[in-house]
Amino acid sequence: MKKFLMMLAFASVSVAGMAQSETPELKHSVATNSFWSNWFIQANLAGTAFYNSSETPLNLDKSPLKGFRNNLGLSVAIGKWFTPGIGLRSKVNGFWGRTVWGDDKEVNANKYWQFNEDVMFNLSNMICGYNPNRVWNFIPYIGGGISRNMSYDSYAMGLQFGLLNEFRLSRKFALNLDLAFSGNEPDFDGDPRTSGTDADRPSLKAKDRTFSLEVGLTYNLGKASWNKVPDVDAINALHQSQLDALNAQLADANAENDRLNDLIKNHKCPEAKTVTVKEVAAAPVSVFFNIGKSKIASRKDLQNVKALTEAAKDSKFVVTGYADSKTGSASFNQKLSQKRADTVADELVKMGVSRDKIEVVAKGGVADLTPISYNRRATVEIK
Structure with a gap:
């Protein structure tokens, strides 16, 4: 003993x-x-x-x-x-x-x-x-x-x-x-x-x-772990920055529209009419993921993607996947970013976008945004 x-x-x-x-x-x-x-x-x-x-x-x-x-x-x-x-x-x-x-x-x-x-x-x-x-x-x-x-x-x-x-x-x-x-x-x-x-x-x-x-x-x-709380503040902050960018682009488009209308009004051609110029905002739309996952954290993010595809029906799109560089190895993050991009590309196809109009890019682990959790995403933008 x-x-x-x-x-x-x-x-x-x-x-x-x-x-x-x-x-x-x-x-x-x-x-x-x-x-x-x-x-x-x-x-x-x-x-x-x-x-x-x-x-x-x-x-x-x-x-x-x-x-x-x-x-x-x-x-x-x-x-x-x-x-x-x-x-x-x-x-x-x-x-x-x-x-x-x-x-x-x-x-x-x-x-x-x-x-x-x-x-x-x-x-x-x-x-x-x-x-x-x-x-x-x-x-x-x-x-x-x-x-x-x-x-x-x-x-x-x-x-x-x-x-x-x-x-x-x-x-x-x-x-x-x-x-x-x-x-x-x-x-x-x-x-x-x-x-x-x-x-x-x-x-x-x-x-x-x-x-x-x-x-x-x-x-x-059974289940031996705990569900993670989504980083709501980070997601809301990034969405707000995207809205600010869209508002700024809309203001620029309205200014250009006013300039063109002034040119038309002052033109001597009698049949000149007021023309409204429409532009599609080019800011990328983000879809967020939880740490280490390739399943979309909130499907509400797809509403912005849907709006973008409807506004640019005949355009080509680039889907770019990212992971945060602070967690996981470089090889793991490369594969994870590819999976995230593929997941969002599949959603575009479900929305009616032809597969041959979608370019998929995997950027791996990055630290482009602060805090680091902002980088767990995939973006959709018009090519």
């Missing part, structure tokens, strides 16, 4: 060191998911050390590595994250324990189980922002529940707090390293001794206590 606990401690230090070297990713806000999203189950192997509320007069070694104190066990849990930072977990653990009568581990052996309901706080997401690719998540928790010592047919209430370290293995799996302390009513371990002890005092020594170190796996059920 001593070797097992030392190996677990060494593994925790090694994996934590690797977690510190994770590559930073872009943080983003998330929307609340449905009730059936973000559930998880856990299964762990546990090493637990036991401390008796009535053992003070025995002057026993306090080390959790002593065989008369510790034993192996198992734990299983099911839980749900309601936000990236707050979740609930129902957990059962046991099943081989110790009642510390002395330093003989065989005499001390018992069987027990504990059920706890924990409130969990993912401080990594709460402090640093949600990141689905984060290697290490730091999750303190606190909870309470009931315990039963099956060997002595006794029940007790208790409180526990701990620290769950989750190390991401894939989208579905994570490695657990769970450190926990629990304090239970003095009759938890079935020891009836109270004379000459601290059992009547409101202190930790008056409780039956356990320290646990657990290693296992978390499996994420």
Whole structure:
């Protein structure tokens, strides 16, 4: 048992060191998911050390590595994250324990189980922002529940707090390293001794206590990530800049129309008539995408594209795809910008534009616009 606990401690230090070297990713806000999203189950192997509320007069070694104190066990849990930072977990653990009568581990052996309901706080997401690719998540928790010592047919209430370290293995799996302390009513371990002890005092020594170190796996059920909130401010700001550009071009067109009308009015030709000059604004129309996606974020953007195609029915169009250069590799962004351009070109065809009148261009990752999220788009303009 001593070797097992030392190996677990060494593994925790090694994996934590690797977690510190994770590559930073872009943080983003998330929307609340449905009730059936973000559930998880856990299964762990546990090493637990036991401390008796009535053992003070025995002057026993306090080390959790002593065989008369510790034993192996198992734990299983099911839980749900309601936000990236707050979740609930129902957990059962046991099943081989110790009642510390002395330093003989065989005499001390018992069987027990504990059920706890924990409130969990993912401080990594709460402090640093949600990141689905984060290697290490730091999750303190606190909870309470009931315990039963099956060997002595006794029940007790208790409180526990701990620290769950989750190390991401894939989208579905994570490695657990769970450190926990629990304090239970003095009759938890079935020891009836109270004379000459601290059992009547409101202190930790008056409780039956356990320290646990657990290693296992978390499996994420169903949808294991969070929906991203579209960058509405950025999209609105860019749309406003496009409207300003269109208004400026319209003002120029009206000025040119007035100039031509003045020329016609002052011309000596009697059959001269007022002519209205129409121009189609040449500003590109943008269609936006979420980070890493080639599916159009809001189909409302296609209304502007539809208006442009109707105003220039016989024109040729250029569709240009972009990705932001701050995320993803150059090769990934090139492919992503091509997919975005192809997606918008397909929409033009659905609007009645002939495929041979559409030129598709992929610009890859760029940083032309600020903030960087403005560059996750495809543009449509008249050639």
